[in-house]
């Protein structure tokens with residue numbers, strides 16, 4: 001059965017409302033139960049919370065009004081839209097095992113296997129964090145601002161795991177004279193990133209298909225290396241190789257700034273975050289949170305290491321903030 005545009009938009013808006021309810025109402029209620037000493041394994045409310053977390057995402061991608069079937073109906077047109085995208089693809093892409101083994105965040109086929117996966121991911125990303133800022137792009141704009149406070153005028157920037165270019169965009173829009181490189185393993189995402197950058201008139205940005213744990217860039221060739229939501233998608237040994245690669249390609253004194261998820265010591269926050277990792281097919285969130293990043297960065301030769309909470313929207317770090325949010329964290333250091 002085909003899905004018309006209005007029904008699709010209504011279906012996705014409904015899912016977003018459900019997710020907002022989960023974020024603002026169900027999550028704080030589960031926290032209250034936990035704080036009252038209730039064993040959550042026996043709590044129906046907690047089961048409801050977990051069920052909604054898993055299945056709203058599943059419906060969003062694969063349900064009756066899901067992103068995947070809706071976009072698949074328009075496959076021909078969407079593939080055509082990407083035909084002229086100027087992107088440098090690997091002749092024989094080699095995907096690491098961890099990357100292809102699972103459908104990351106329940107995206108059927110992951111973000112790499114279907115030529116239209118970039119469109120599906122782009123549309124899905126709009127409702128990942130319902131309260132994160134008034135605009136869809138706030139998070140990335142804020143990270144760019146934070147990165148440019150650490151490294152004020154970079155002339156060469158590398159965005160590792162750039163996806164469909166959402167994290168790269170504020171850099172190439174803000175730094176008109178800089179050369180900005182976005183690398184990712186996903187060809188469909190890179191094509192979409194390149195199409196959008198060309199439409200925005202960006203001249204000094206390139207998108208290239210590459211494993212960011214082993215790029216072909218020269219030693220000491222960047223002033224700033226950044227990533228957004230990359231590290232938690234990698235097993236610890238790949239995180240280590242990626243950070244070592246960042247160190248190699250940075251000029252001495254240059255900085256790297258990564259935005260990712262690291263829960264604090266609060267047991268409830270950790271329970272919820274590690275559960276999300278399982279329920280949403282993000283198996284490396286927990287291993288990342290358990291890594292000793294300061295020790296690793298020190299071992300790799302970094303200095304000025306800072307690991308700090310990131311305020312993705314006004315007020316979310318205030319003590320009274322009660323809604324669900326990811327434990328956004330900025331990891332920065334200098335070579």
Ligand SMILES: C[S@@+](CC[C@H](N)C(=O)[O-])C[C@H]1O[C@@H](n2cnc3c(N)ncnc32)[C@H](O)[C@@H]1O
Pocket residue numbers: 099111112160161162163164165166167183184185186189210211212213227228229230233234238
């Ligand atoms: C959650 S997405 C984030 C995309 C983008 N940075 C953003 O903020 O929208 C993570 C990205 O990392 C990419 N990725 C995962 N492992 C990678 C690797 N080893 N090398 C390059 N990209 C990788 C995925 O293909 C995906 O596009």
